[in-house]
Amino acid sequence: MDIDDILASVDRNDVSTPESTQLDHQLLTRFWVAERGVSELLPWPEALMNRMMERVRKQIETIEDLASSSSDPTITTTTTTNNNNSNSNNPTLNLKLSILQTDLSRTQYLLRSILRQRLSKLTKHSMHYLLRISSASSQQQQQTPADSQTNDQQPEDSIPDLTAVHDPSPLSTQELDFLRAHQTLLAGHFGASFLSSFPAQLRRLDDNAGGVSMVQGPDAREVVFVRCLVEKVGVVVPPGDGVEVETVGEEMRMGDVWVVRWEGVREAWERGEVEVL
Numbered sequence: 001m002d003i004d005d006i007l008a009s010v011d012r013n014d015v016s017t018p019e020s021t022q023l024d025h026q027l028l029t030r031f032w033v034a035e036r037g038v039s040e041l042l043p044w045p046e047a048l049m050n051r052m053m054e055r056v057r058k059q060i061e062t063i064e065d066l067a068s069s070s071s072d073p074t075i076t077t078t079t080t081t082n083n084n085n086s087n088s089n090n091p092t093l094n095l096k097l098s099i100l101q102t103d104l105s106r107t108q109y110l111l112r113s114i115l116r117q118r119l120s121k122l123t124k125h126s127m128h129y130l131l132r133i134s135s136a137s138s139q140q141q142q143q144t145p146a147d148s149q150t151n152d153q154q155p156e157d158s159i160p161d162l163t164a165v166h167d168p169s170p171l172s173t174q175e176l177d178f179l180r181a182h183q184t185l186l187a188g189h190f191g192a193s194f195l196s197s198f199p200a201q202l203r204r205l206d207d208n209a210g211g212v213s214m215v216q217g218p219d220a221r222e223v224v225f226v227r228c229l230v231e232k233v234g235v236v237v238p239p240g241d242g243v244e245v246e247t248v249g250e251e252m253r254m255g256d257v258w259v260v261r262w263e264g265v266r267e268a269w270e271r272g273e274v275e276v277l
Contacts, residue, residue, distance in 0.1 A: 134160035
């Protein structure tokens with residue numbers, strides 16, 4: 001059964017049910033594996049992350065409450081019977097705390113690993129993602145050759161204006177804020193270090209003179225291991241390498257594990273038809 005069919009049968013409004021928790025953790029693990037396996041930044045799963053962060057917050061509160069109750073100095077025993085009851089209850093409480101902390105650490109590890117991987121991709125291809133999520137009119141204005149001939153051109157002018165962007169996909173809103181601040185600092189550093197001594201037309205960070213863009217994006221031709229989750233999936237062959245138009249090559253069958261280019265199964269992954277291993 002496809003994971004989407006399972007999720008459809010679960011009430012997503014109640015994040016405290018065991019079924020919801022288990023399925024969300026499975027989705028988080030799958031997303032973590034996929035984020036580490038592909039070269040480009042995957043769409044930010046906002047709803048999933050919000051649910052996971054809410055569970056983390058509640059679990060931290062539960063652990064703190066249990067830890068404080070176990071060490072509360074007001075809870076003392078004055079008789080031998082009470083002492084025996086306290087000694088018999090402490091091991092159970094300590095075991096429960098240990099299990100909760102282990103489960104919390106597991107979830108926090110996945111969340112930290114996802115964020116670190118995404119930050120690595122963002123800083124490596126910062127201009128690529130800034131230009132990708134900016135509006136078409138903003139991109140055209142930022143990349144007009146006539147604008148690059150001004151004498152006061154600075155590297156910071158290459159950063160597109162994203163104030164009017166409502167959908168920062170594939171980034172989250174916080175990632176977009178970080179990316180713009182990071183690229184602004186980087187452009188200022190480049191300008192102060194060496195670009196200020198260049199001619200004005202050579203100071204831009206998104207120069208595409210001669211039809212060659214200096215902005216490099218992730219390589220979608222890198223290979224990934226994928227497993228087919230549906231009856232059959234066709235591997236897309238994009239134009240290039242002797243292929244003039246996009247075609248659909250060989251088909252994967254359910255349960256098959258293939259090594260294919262990411263660009264050939266990207267859309268299938270987005271539809272939930274394959275999973276990255």
